[in-house]
Amino acid sequence: MSDAFSFDLARQDVSHALSTVSSVCAQVKLDTLLLHPAPLVTTTPEGRRRVETLASFLDAAYGYRLHDDRLTRYAPSAGARYPTEVVTVARVDGRWRCAIFDFAERIFHEAADDRPGRDVAAFLGLEPDAAFIGAISVLWRTVQRYGMRGHRYCIVDAACVVSNLVELARDAGDDPVCIGPARCAAATRLMDLPASAPVVAGVRLDLARMEPPGDPRPDPGDALARLVVREETPAMSPLLKRVELFHARASLEAAEADYRPPAVSAPVRPPRLWAARRHSMKEGLAAPLPERTETDLIGHLWALVAQPPAPGRVRLSFAYLRFSGTRRLEEAWRYDASGAAAVTILRDADCEEIAERCFEGQGVIRAAASLVLVGPGRDDLSGHGAYLDACHQVGFAIPEFYRIAVALGISSTAIGGYSWNALSDYLLLPDFYPLMAHAFGRPSRPGGKQDTDAWQSHALAPGAAPGSRNPKSSSRRSS
Ligand SMILES: Cc1cc2nc3c(=O)[nH]c(=O)nc-3n(C[C@H](O)[C@H](O)[C@H](O)COP(=O)(O)O)c2cc1C
Structure with missing residues (x-):
């Protein structure tokens, strides 16, 4: 990694002044x-x-x-x-x-x-x-x-x-x-x-x-x-x-x-239904997943990353973190394309502490039965072009994660708000550069979260915003 590229990445960490919310x-x-x-x-x-x-x-x-x-x-x-x-x-x-x-x-x-x-x-x-x-x-x-x-x-x-x-x-x-x-x-x-x-x-x-x-x-x-x-x-x-x-x-x-x-790892038919059924977990129940569901989940995730990427493109791997019923970090496994799963950490960590230290204290972490981190190896991030490519690959993996969750009848949420430095130090994953995290868990109670709600408060509040139009009444359509 060149100095210029490391400098650019550092600015994108949640701890940097140029990346605060x-x-x-x-x-x-x-x-x-x-x-x-x-x-x-x-x-x-x-x-x-x-x-x-x-x-x-x-x-x-x-x-x-x-x-x-x-x-x-x-x-x-x-x-x-x-x-x-x-x-x-x-x-x-x-x-x-x-x-x-x-x-x-x-x-x-x-x-x-x-x-x-x-x-x-x-x-x-x-x-x-x-x-x-x-x-x-x-x-x-x-x-x-x-x-x-x-x-x-x-x-x-x-x-x-x-x-x-x-x-x-x-x-x-x-x-x-x-x-x-x-x-x-x-x-x-x-x-x-x-x-x-x-x-x-x-x-x-x-x-x-x-x-x-x-x-x-x-x-x-x-x-x-x-x-x-x-x-x-x-x-x-x-x-x-x-x-x-x-x-x-x-x-x-x-x-x-x-x-x-x-290709899809866990098809939902017809495919448009997965998006309609996608159910985000924001907060709520944090019970561990049934063993069978978890085995299937890991199997699907691995099938996805094991597929060879198009020639010349960055390969992804993922880490799977499981929390116990008492909210301790029970295990963390790193899976690469060869299917080899290595236990990467056994730090006696607490979910609450991980949420605070690494994930900006986000409630979605507390609701998660397990967390998946997905991204390239640090050595594969040779520069700006490789980084953009890796973001694309991860972007394609995220909807697959949602599809897998729909197929297994569980909830899931993509998570971008975490500190790479904190994750890497705290979970001892120095050679891995996760570009997204993904929480999986039992279906949680319906409801929004702060970001979504703030954005929508005006859209859903009674009374229209000034200058807004009703698309139905204006009824301009493609012809
Ligand atoms: C790139 C990306 C980053 C996201 N980061 C977070 C996050 O840090 N925490 C979180 O709770 N949800 C996160 N989400 C999920 C969105 O909050 C969620 O999709 C959005 O609020 C819309 O709600 P819905 O997906 O439940 O329909 C992220 C989604 C994407 C695509």
């Missing part, structure tokens, strides 16, 4: 992302069918859901900030069209002219029936709250959304290909997107092979109507600039090649 909780509007956007209009039945297919897939992968009386989405997101937006390039009515999907209004906003769509299609070599779906990170949404480490959350968020799309597309008969991070960065430039809103992950689909997912769209209720808040990414924020530069450097050094992410 701040109480800002505003949304950032998305309709300024493309230059002079206009609603996408189609004039042919074939064009309408194509636009509707795309909208249905995007909705099923990343739409809103009302779950446990909370407005959340089909993909998890750090602090429920949802920094990911989606841009599509597809051939509609004989022209390559570049458009951003507005999930609240279920409408595509199209670029003012054909140039971005045409250029991206040519750059990616899209066949006439292919579509590119890019996950844009609106970095400020997350960075304003979490600082520099928000970058990692954004990449993981985006990969979760793309992973959902991959699953849906596979189920619909397609064999989708993910676009390498360096090519996503090039697509960002071709679309004239700002550095503060880069395409960080993407997938190429074959629309001719896909039928839209059949289930009706669940109704998230009126809460959606109040989500629109007039808060913009600041034109100049030193923190955001640092994140932009970090991302630009990482993208330049990252792998070019496209790839296929690992």
Whole structure:
């Protein structure tokens, strides 16, 4: 690890002043992302069918859901900030069209002219029936709250959304290909997107092979109507600039090649249901998992990391930490691709102490029956490009963890809020660099947590925010 890279990583630890949590909780509007956007209009039945297919897939992968009386989405997101937006390039009515999907209004906003769509299609070599779906990170949404480490959350968020799309597309008969991070960065430039809103992950689909997912769209209720808040990414924020530069450097050094992410380890059929059934644990019961469930869980997790990554990509491993009924750390195992499980620690540790020292005192740790840490070996993190790649791989693993939990009937929550230094020192894992943690446990009582609730308090409160519209009453739709 070079000094410059170590320096950049240190700034992303929760203990660093540039990565402390701040109480800002505003949304950032998305309709300024493309230059002079206009609603996408189609004039042919074939064009309408194509636009509707795309909208249905995007909705099923990343739409809103009302779950446990909370407005959340089909993909998890750090602090429920949802920094990911989606841009599509597809051939509609004989022209390559570049458009951003507005999930609240279920409408595509199209670029003012054909140039971005045409250029991206040519750059990616899209066949006439292919579509590119890019996950844009609106970095400020997350960075304003979490600082520099928000970058990692954004990449993981985006990969979760793309992973959902991959699953849906596979189920619909397609064999989708993910676009390498360096090519996503090039697509960002071709679309004239700002550095503060880069395409960080993407997938190429074959629309001719896909039928839209059949289930009706669940109704998230009126809460959606109040989500629109007039808060913009600041034109100049030193923190955001640092994140932009970090991302630009990482993208330049990252792998070019496209790839296929690992296949599902614990399929839930039909696949869109896993997202609807995903049940986060926030606090509550902390009973150990039944032995059989735990064996299956570890088996699925291992099957996932044992799959060879695409050539040239970082390999992941994971550590499995189990708490006893009295909330002591009972065992910690490290699993690598060879399946070898090594007991890494036997420190007499207490769950409470681990939560306080390593996880910012988060309640979700106290509710966990077990914790999984996932990431590359420290030696594999050779630099910025490898780090970005590892964040992607971990981002693809996280939704798999949720799917596995759904298949086993347990709850789970992705956790980004921990100190790597503290974890590494306290749990004696110096050669491992976990980029995410994941808690598993018994289904806990429904309910939110502070981050989610703060973000939504205005969306769910009686009375609309100023300037908000009801997507149902305005009823603008893709046509
Ligand atoms: C990158 C990332 C980091 C996250 N970090 C945390 C965390 O530190 N603690 C936590 O309780 N949940 C964390 N979550 C889960 C979100 O809080 C959760 O997905 C969000 O609140 C939406 O609620 P839901 O998933 O229950 O629908 C994280 C999710 C992602 C994708």
